[in-house]
Amino acid sequence: MGEAEKLCDRVVTTELLIVGSEGAGGHAAIEAHKHGVDVLIVTKGKVGQCGASQMAGADFNVDGKTAKTLGFPGDDRDSPERFFEDLVREGLYLGNQKMVEKYVEYAPKAMKDIMDWGMRIYGYESVHTEAMARGITTAGTLWVKAIRKKVKELNIPVLLDTMVVDLLTSDGRIAGAVALDIKTGETILIKCKAVILATGGWHMAYPFTTGPYDLTGDGVAMAYRAGAELISMEMVQFCPITLVWPPKDRGSIILYIFSGLDIGTVVRLLNGKGERFMEKYDPKNLEQSTKEIVSIASELEVEAGRGGPHGGVYFSLKHLGAETIDFIIQAAKKRVKEELRDTRYETNTLLPELLEKCKTEDIEVGNAAHYMGGGIKVNEKTETTIPGLFAAGECSGGLWGAVRVASACTEAGVQGKIAGEVAPSYVESVEQAEINAEQVREILDRINKPLERTGGISPNELQKKMHEISGKKLGLIKEGKLLKEAVEELEKLLNDDVERLCVTSTKSKALNYEWIRALELRNMLTCLYLSARASLIREESRGEFYRRDYTHTDNDNWLKNIVMKRKNGEVEIGFEKPIITRIPLPSGKLTYQEAIGVATASLKRQ
Amino acid sequence: MDRKERIRVKCFRFDPSRDESPHYDTFEVPLNGPMSVQDCLLYIRENLDPSLAFFVNCRLGFCKRCLVRVNGESCFACMTEVKDDITVEPLRKDKVIRDLWSADT
Numbered sequence: 166m167g168e169a170e171k172l173c174d175r176v177v178t179t180e181l182l183i184v185g186s187e188g189a190g191g192h193a194a195i196e197a198h199k200h201g202v203d204v205l206i207v208t209k210g211k212v213g214q215c216g217a218s219q220m221a222g223a224d225f226n227v228d229g230k231t232a233k234t235l236g237f238p239g240d241d242r243d244s245p246e247r248f249f250e251d252l253v254r255e256g257l258y259l260g261n262q263k264m265v266e267k268y269v270e271y272a273p274k275a276m277k278d279i280m281d282w283g284m285r286i287y288g289y290e291s292v293h294t295e296a297m298a299r300g301i302t303t304a305g306t307l308w309v310k311a312i313r314k315k316v317k318e319l320n321i322p323v324l325l326d327t328m329v330v331d332l333l334t335s336d337g338r339i340a341g342a343v344a345l346d347i348k349t350g351e352t353i354l355i356k357c358k359a360v361i362l363a364t365g366g367w368h369m370a371y372p373f374t375t376g377p378y379d380l381t382g383d384g385v386a387m388a389y390r391a392g393a394e395l396i397s398m399e400m401v402q403f404c405p406i407t408l409v410w411p412p413k414d415r416g417s418i419i420l421y422i423f424s425g426l427d428i429g430t431v432v433r434l435l436n437g438k439g440e441r442f443m444e445k446y447d448p449k450n451l452e453q454s455t456k457e458i459v460s461i462a463s464e465l466e467v468e469a470g471r472g473g474p475h476g477g478v479y480f481s482l483k484h485l486g487a488e489t490i491d492f493i494i495q496a497a498k499k500r501v502k503e504e505l506r507d508t509r510y511e512t513n514t515l516l517p518e519l520l521e522k523c524k525t526e527d528i529e530v531g532n533a534a535h536y537m538g539g540g541i542k543v544n545e546k547t548e549t550t551i552p553g554l555f556a557a558g559e560c561s562g563g564l565w566g567a568v569r570v571a572s573a574c575t576e577a578g579v580q581g582k583i584a585g586e587v588a589p590s591y592v593e594s595v596e597q598a599e600i601n602a603e604q605v606r607e608i609l610d611r612i613n614k615p616l617e618r619t620g621g622i623s624p625n626e627l628q629k630k631m632h633e634i635s636g637k638k639l640g641l642i643k644e645g646k647l648l649k650e651a652v653e654e655l656e657k658l659l660n661d662d663v664e665r666l667c668v669t670s671t672k673s674k675a676l677n678y679e680w681i682r683a684l685e686l687r688n689m690l691t692c693l694y695l696s697a698r699a700s701l702i703r704e705e706s707r708g709e710f711y712r713r714d715y716t717h718t719d720n721d722n723w724l725k726n727i728v729m730k731r732k733n734g735e736v737e738i739g740f741e742k743p744i745i746t747r748i749p750l751p752s753g754k755l756t757y758q759e760a761i762g763v764a765t766a767s768l769k770r771q
Numbered sequence: 772m773d774r775k776e777r778i779r780v781k782c783f784r785f786d787p788s789r790d791e792s793p794h795y796d797t798f799e800v801p802l803n804g805p806m807s808v809q810d811c812l813l814y815i816r817e818n819l820d821p822s823l824a825f826f827v828n829c830r831l832g833f834c835k836r837c838l839v840r841v842n843g844e845s846c847f848a849c850m851t852e853v854k855d856d857i858t859v860e861p862l863r864k865d866k867v868i869r870d871l872w873s874a875d876t
Contacts, residue, residue, distance in 0.1 A: 211875070214834040306833055348868055377829045411805035413852060417831050510832025510850050625817050670822030673786050676869040679821045 169602040172609060173343065174351035177324070179205035180592045182342060182357040184329045184384060186210075188218035188577030189558025189584075190363030191312035192275065194321050195282075196585025197361075202592045206316070206323040207344055207355070209379045213313030217365050217376055217559065218577060221305030222422060226575045227273045229297055235273060237289040240297040245269045248299065253748045256566030257708045257760060258724060259397070262746040263545040264564045268571075268579050275578030276301070284311035287505050300572060304507060308574065327353065329383065330684060331608045332360060332391040332554070335598035339553030343608045347681055350674020352609060356600060358592045359553040361584045362388060363577075364560045366537030367692035369685070371639070372632035373476075374534040375404055375416050384560040386688035388541045389695070394550045394730045396562040396741075398692070399699035400538030402569050402709045403641040405460040406434075407533035408519075409477040419511045420480050420519060420530060424452070428493060434463065435479040435527060436471040442478070455761050457568075460532050461711060464641050467531070477531035482523040494520045532641045536573060538565050538709065539696070542728060547584040550730075553591060553598075557584040563726070566743065567708025614666075615683040616674070621667035624682040630658060631686065635693055639700070643712045648701040655694040663687050698736060699727045706757045718760035724750050774854045777801050780811050782823060783860040785867050793864070796820070808841055808859060809848035812871070824870035838862045839871050 170176045183194045186208035197204050209215060227235065229243025249269045253262055280286065285307050291298040316323065326347045333341040339360050344353040364384030368376025389395055406421035408414050424432045434452050436442045446462040447454035454462075463478040472478055482490055494517050501512045519528055540562035547555045557580035564576060615624075638651035666683040674680070705719040706712050728739040743750065780800050785793035798819050800811045809827055816823045828834040830849045837848040840860040848859075861873035868874060 210828060210834070211836065214836045215828055219833045220829055220831070377834070378827050412803060412810050413805050413807040413849075414831070514832075514850070623821065625821055628817075670820060671786070673789055673822075673869065675786065675788055676824040676872055677822075678816060678824060 167600065167602070169600040169605045170354060172602065172605050173354035175353045176356065177205065177353055178356045178597075179203045179322075180357060181205070181359050181361065181588055182207060182355055183361045183363060184208075184342070185216065185363030185365065185558070185560075186212040186316070186323065187216040187309055187312065187363070188221075188574055189581040190361065191309070191316055192278065192578050192581030193361045193363060193557055193585040193588070195278075195312070195315050195319065196582050197589050198319050198321055200586065200589035202589040204321055205355070205357070206321060207327050207329050208323060208325060209328050209347070209383075211325050212316055212323055213309040215377070215379055217368075217380060218574070219305045219309045220375070220377060221308065221574050222302065223305040223308055223574045224291070224300050224302045224572050225272070225276045225279070225578065226291075226300040226572045227276055228269060229299060231273045232289065232299075235277065237301070238298070240299075243297050243299065250748060252570055253566070255570035256568050257718065258720070258748070258750050259566030259707065259726060259743055261545070261563045261744045262748065263744050264543075266746055267545045267583065268564060268576065271579040271582055272575050275575065275582045278582065279308060279311055279578060282311040282315040284308055287507075300575070304509060305574070306509060324353070328681060328684065329355075329387065330612055331387050333600055333604050333608075334391055334551065335601055337392070337552065338595070338598055339551065340598035340600050343605060343612070345612060345681075345684070348676060350677065350680070352612060354600070354605060356597060358595050358597055359555065359588045361547075361555040361557055361588055362541060362560050363557045363581060363584075366540070366559045367689050368534055368537075370631060370635055370689035370693045371534035372636040373407070373409065373416070373531065375407055375418050376534070381685035382688045382692035383685065384556065385540050386691040388549060388551070388554065388556065389691060389729070389731055391551060391554070392731055393554060394542040394728050395540060395695060396542035396726050396728050397539035397699070398562070398696045398729060399703050399710055399727065400562075400565070400567060400708075401534060401639075401696060402536040402538060403460055403532040404535035405456060405463060405532050406480060406530045407535075408528065409531045410473070410475045410529040414515055416533060417511055417515060418533075418535075419516050420528060423516065424480070428496075431482065431485060433481045433484060434459070435481045436466040437473050437479075438471055440471075442466050442471070457709060457711070457761055458758065460641055464532055468642075473529040475529050477529040479527035480523075480530045481527040482520070483525075483527065487524040490520060490524050536569050538562065538567070538569050539699070543580075545583075546587045547580050548587065553595065555584045555588050557581045567710060569709070612684065615668045616672055616677075616680055618665070618667040621665035622662050623669055624666060624679045624686055627658065627662050627666060627686050628682065630662070631690060631693065634658075639693065639697055641711065643700050643710070645701065645712070645714045648697055651697040652694070652701055655690060655697055659687075659690050659694055663690060695729055695736065698738070699729065702727055702738065707760065711757065716757050718755045718757055720751050720753050720755070774802055774805070775856075778811070778853060779856040780815065781856070781858040782812075782815070782871065783864070784823075784870050786869050787867060793867075795858075802853065806853055807849050808839065808846070808851045808853055808857065809837060811853055811857075812848065812859070824868070824872050826872050836875070
């Protein structure tokens, strides 16, 4: 046994390590297993019961023409080419066109996989465009259930409740990783030839989010620390009409989903004074305006002191009267229970409960951090800039450009499948790299420090400080002055407070939340800091990125991606033109509203 | 039932690696509106005692992994509303990893 192997409590050897077990990671593992390599899944929770996939609506895209070949009604007006063009235009031309081509090409393949694994679907319909149906709907829970079943059937080894803390490299390529067993506190050295990161976004870095508890930007931050390039870190999508109240249902997007259904056209959004405020912002389309405009409008109302007591605006159905609301409740129940056999809490219990409430009161809703458009820079083969490191799903960046215009579930499946195809050939072509004991020692030291310290800052206290900054300065509407402050403050938290993190309540290593949070905080703060830096650099507004001090969409100066990389402990910043295959980049300067209007002409709210 | 403004949450505590036997700790939690059992536990962990171990993930009934016993009855912590004092225990006291989190069955 080498020196490095003696440093951790356990040593595990595999050929391909997959970090994350759900829509992207699980799919990658199943695909890679097919290609005959040794695969190990390491997940922070349990397969099918963690991460963001389970919470998805969910929908999967496929262009109308290809849909027909899969036995769906499809649409003759549609084609892969047309789908591709829509994605590029609606992403406001910032996306990597080679990646978009792969998305369109692999969407039906990934969808077919999941259906072959037994995912039940609800129907052929699209939740993203008005012009034509372009996919299927199902439930995130049904999606991850199919993955879990397949992973089990193939006997793919999984380390549950285990957090990968950092990657190990040797001469610039992947050599392994160091992980922590959350239940026991044991450290694990994982030796491998390649790693696929499928860790999702950094949702928990925001005080108000639709994401689950385990999404803390681990993959993005560890890739950055290992020297990988990140892209589009400023692109953070906020979801309007998310429940801010009551506390027990905070973060649920069920009313947002409801408002996107055909029946959703009856929804009114009111401010604290009872005014239908969309009359001011988009008198023609009102609540049916684009998602971006609705989000910004509601934020402006709250800012002007016309919000509710919990920082939101109101979802209202009162104008319909109790009888009509009752009719809607009955119809919803019938659809959910009888037609879809959907057993989820949100659709079965929460939605009827909220609609019932709407007879007498309005529901307070707001903009929650929902989807991270940026992340680890990958190419169309999911390769990062580090040999042996791949990234799939939400933790990757570069696909969408400035708006996540289509299904993130499809993104997870497509990139998971591609990573599962590509990584095995890389694995076959290299030998296991030597593990550098010094690197392992440094990572272990970082892991253990918060437990060893006797004084400093508690993870709870640092989390509050972080949320204070992200909540006030890194929300939907951004502004140079506040971004500058956020950058300076976050830099201080990263350089000072993270180095003083101290677990005080118990030194027990089993299920020590403070300890895990301490490690996660470093990751969340890294992502937030880089997101704030990129936001400050982008002096325009585009798609889901809105700056009140630069409200134009500036195609002449800003049709470029911001790329970040760690070099000698500093952030090295570069700019890259979007990769083009078929659609040339436009020029000129448009107002934000014009740009959104042009881009989303074929779209309803999404 | 009307909702109390403050409730007492009595929690089962046990660290098999350190404690000889389990004990209970009681915390006062303000109910700022309709809150779930999990909201109360999160309040305790973020404000009163960060060492309290319990499971939390999706918070909205998707992951179905937050099973605990409330006043003796098994339930999902995120989907169970609290209106009065409660006693929270792990699902399986014979399989406790720490506090309110027992091994999956």
